[in-house]
Amino acid sequence: MDNLPELLHGFTIAVTVPHLALMCVGVLLGILVGVLPGLGAPNGVSLLLPLTFGMQPVSAIILLSSMYWGALFGGSVTSILFNIPGEPSSVATTFDGYPMARDGRPTTALATAFGSAAFGALVGVILITFLASWVAEVALAFGPAEYFAVYFLAFASFVGMGGAAPIKTVVALAIGFAIAAIGIDTVSGSVRLTMGVDELVKGVNFVVAVMGLFGIGELLVAVEEEFHARAVSSKIDWREVFRAVGRLPRHALALLRSAAIGCWMGITPGGPTAASFMSYGIARRFSRRGRYFGTGEVEGIISPETADHAAGTSALLPMLSLGIPGSATAAVMMGGLMIWGLNPGPMLFVDQKDFVWGLIASMYVGNIVAVALVLLTVPVFAALMRIPFVIIAPLIVIICVVGAYSVSNSYLDVVMMLGFGIVGYLFKKLFYPLAPLVLAIVIGDKAEDAFRQSMLMSKGSLGIFFANKLVTCLIVGGIALLLLPLVLQLARPFRKPAPPTNETTAQEKVII
Amino acid sequence: MISRRALELATAILTGSFGVAVVVQSLDNGIGWSSAGVDAGTFPFLTGIIIVSGSLYNLVRGVLPAASLANVPIAITPLELRRLTSLFVPAAIFVAAIPLLGMYLASALYVFAVLAIPRHQSVPRALAMAAATALGLYVVFERMFQVSLPHGALAAAFGL
Numbered sequence: 001m002d003n004l005p006e007l008l009h010g011f012t013i014a015v016t017v018p019h020l021a022l023m024c025v026g027v028l029l030g031i032l033v034g035v036l037p038g039l040g041a042p043n044g045v046s047l048l049l050p051l052t053f054g055m056q057p058v059s060a061i062i063l064l065s066s067m068y069w070g071a072l073f074g075g076s077v078t079s080i081l082f083n084i085p086g087e088p089s090s091v092a093t094t095f096d097g098y099p100m101a102r103d104g105r106p107t108t109a110l111a112t113a114f115g116s117a118a119f120g121a122l123v124g125v126i127l128i129t130f131l132a133s134w135v136a137e138v139a140l141a142f143g144p145a146e147y148f149a150v151y152f153l154a155f156a157s158f159v160g161m162g163g164a165a166p167i168k169t170v171v172a173l174a175i176g177f178a179i180a181a182i183g184i185d186t187v188s189g190s191v192r193l194t195m196g197v198d199e200l201v202k203g204v205n206f207v208v209a210v211m212g213l214f215g216i217g218e219l220l221v222a223v224e225e226e227f228h229a230r231a232v233s234s235k236i237d238w239r240e241v242f243r244a245v246g247r248l249p250r251h252a253l254a255l256l257r258s259a260a261i262g263c264w265m266g267i268t269p270g271g272p273t274a275a276s277f278m279s280y281g282i283a284r285r286f287s288r289r290g291r292y293f294g295t296g297e298v299e300g301i302i303s304p305e306t307a308d309h310a311a312g313t314s315a316l317l318p319m320l321s322l323g324i325p326g327s328a329t330a331a332v333m334m335g336g337l338m339i340w341g342l343n344p345g346p347m348l349f350v351d352q353k354d355f356v357w358g359l360i361a362s363m364y365v366g367n368i369v370a371v372a373l374v375l376l377t378v379p380v381f382a383a384l385m386r387i388p389f390v391i392i393a394p395l396i397v398i399i400c401v402v403g404a405y406s407v408s409n410s411y412l413d414v415v416m417m418l419g420f421g422i423v424g425y426l427f428k429k430l431f432y433p434l435a436p437l438v439l440a441i442v443i444g445d446k447a448e449d450a451f452r453q454s455m456l457m458s459k460g461s462l463g464i465f466f467a468n469k470l471v472t473c474l475i476v477g478g479i480a481l482l483l484l485p486l487v488l489q490l491a492r493p494f495r496k497p498a499p500p501t502n503e504t505t506a507q508e509k510v511i512i
Numbered sequence: 513m514i515s516r517r518a519l520e521l522a523t524a525i526l527t528g529s530f531g532v533a534v535v536v537q538s539l540d541n542g543i544g545w546s547s548a549g550v551d552a553g554t555f556p557f558l559t560g561i562i563i564v565s566g567s568l569y570n571l572v573r574g575v576l577p578a579a580s581l582a583n584v585p586i587a588i589t590p591l592e593l594r595r596l597t598s599l600f601v602p603a604a605i606f607v608a609a610i611p612l613l614g615m616y617l618a619s620a621l622y623v624f625a626v627l628a629i630p631r632h633q634s635v636p637r638a639l640a641m642a643a644a645t646a647l648g649l650y651v652v653f654e655r656m657f658q659v660s661l662p663h664g665a666l667a668a669a670f671g672l
């Protein structure tokens with residue numbers, strides 16, 4: 001409970017007129033990128049990043065995190081009204097959200113989604129409030145070996161729980177590490193992996209990679225299937241909003257279960273997408289009305305939405321307290337932190353109290369602002385979906401090009417961005433996950449430094465990773481997660497092969 | 513038409529050759545242990561090895577007719593391929609034109625070409641949108657955020 005005064009102090013920072021205005025701007029921009037196909041939270045946040053360099057870090061992070069909340073909400077709007085997920089993490093919302101809206105209950109579907117999303121986010125923020133500073137305190141005692149072990153655990157959990165093919169995840173991760181290593185080595189100062197291109201000495205910025213992988217890549221995937229915006233009515237009936245939210249407590253069990261799944265998947269970097277699918281799958285199995293799922297069940301909306309937002313929010317916990325982002329968007333934000341001159345990790349809670357608690361307090365306020373704004377603007381953004389894709393697509397290409405260029409005023413970055421676009425398309429098409437790739441680019445250097453420092457301490461012996469209980473547990477846990485897919489595969493012949501369902505292919509489609 | 517198998521193979525070869533490049537390059541930095549600790553090339557070398565072996569695994573998985581792959585034999589249909597190229601080729605030309613024409617002219621031409629040539633919009637409307645795009649970029653970046661976008665060799669030749 002000793003966090004409460006600090007949280008209250010945070011509120012005095014977050015609840016000021018300029019910061020509330022920033023929240024509104026962030027949320028609206030977030031809903032915009034969430035609604036538009038081809039633009040999502042990761043590249044929306046990285047587009048805004050160059051514009052925050054002149055700001056106070058607190059204001060900058062409030063703007064960026066509000067955008068993240070807005071994008072999470074915006075993705076659900078198109079899922080429910082158009083059956084087009086604006087964000088990969090809101091695909092599971094289409095399963096029951098769209099049928100309910102089509103049956104003439106769009107307000108109920110939207111209000112249920114936003115209400116449960118807000119609940120999920122609230123649980124995530126409360127978790128951060130009470131857990132983050134404690135985790136940071138523990139992490140203060142970490143040496144390089146413990147840090148490397150935590151990084152290892154984080155990356156291993158992608159392989160073990162990310163849901164994509166394990167070897168493809170490993171390849172994506174390793175490519176990210178290699179890209180992170182391009183440029184000047186931070187330890188020895190020598191130039192690495194420039195492939196003969198002198199300009200690569202400055203390294204490959206993660207914003208360039210995100211623009212290509214998520215922006216151009218997603219656009220290419222989207223253009224393949226022509227969109228038919230079969231809109232259902234986007235009128236909001238305000239009395240029904242309150243009635244739908246009032247009915248939510250009846251589904252308390254589903255809410256709590258989904259929030260728990262979401263928090264777990266957010267902290268161990270599984271990401272919101274995996275969380276929403278897992279939560280939907282579990283709800284269908286355990287709900288009494290499970291066999292009605294897919295026809296507009298309330299719990300079919302509650303489960304993915306709650307887990308999605310709980311995961312999105314709690315992904316910031318490891319970012320703040322350990323310096324390990326829990327999702328691709330959190331990775332981009334962490335890149336921002338480093339650019340603003342902050343060192344993500346436990347020292348934030350000692351040196352940058354205003355920043356940390358201002359951010360945490362803003363998460364409470366920001367989500368309330370987001371719910372209000374998204375409900376008010378549903379008709380506006382629904383109208384936006386009627387703009388033909390052929391007009392939106394070139395604009396998004398230009399946005400990505402300009403975004404990549406403005407990172408360091410380099411034309412090479414634009415060309416690389418386009419290259420990353422092709423890679424992003426191929427990876428999406430073949431179910432290679434993109435989030436671990438981005439994470440590895442952002443924290444690859446830190447993981448490598450931790451490894452090399454521990455090797456220096458131990459004079460080259462790997463024994464340092466088994467020197468004490470904590471580090472041994474982390475490493476063993478990581479190895480167990482790495483081996484998990486293998487064990488499952490070996491165990492498969494002993495079970496009856498499950499018939500392939502439509503849902504698994506849909507899930508495969510969106511793992512990023 | 514591009515089969516799923518061909519796409520898997522192409523991607524595995526792409527990632528694999530990147531891995532090989534990483535391995536070869538990292539040898540220049542030295543791998544192993546020296547007086548200064550772990551050599552700079554060691555970590556990239558290991559990741560390169562992982563990329564190569566993972567790509568080989570994916571390559572073999574792509575060749576073998578596994579049950580999961582047989583479900584979706586076709587990855588890209590001719591129609592989809594046409595849509596893909598109609599988005600990507602103009603975008604690539606746009607990027608290639610930036611050093612010569614500059615960001616503003618190139619993006620205006622790009623928007624105009626993409627909208628007017630396939631007759632998605634009438635010529636006057638496409639012109640208006642192209643002009644609005646360039647103007648919007650100028651106002652937001654050059655004026656509001658003071659980020660100078662490339663003006664291009666052509667503008668330099670005219671002394672702009």
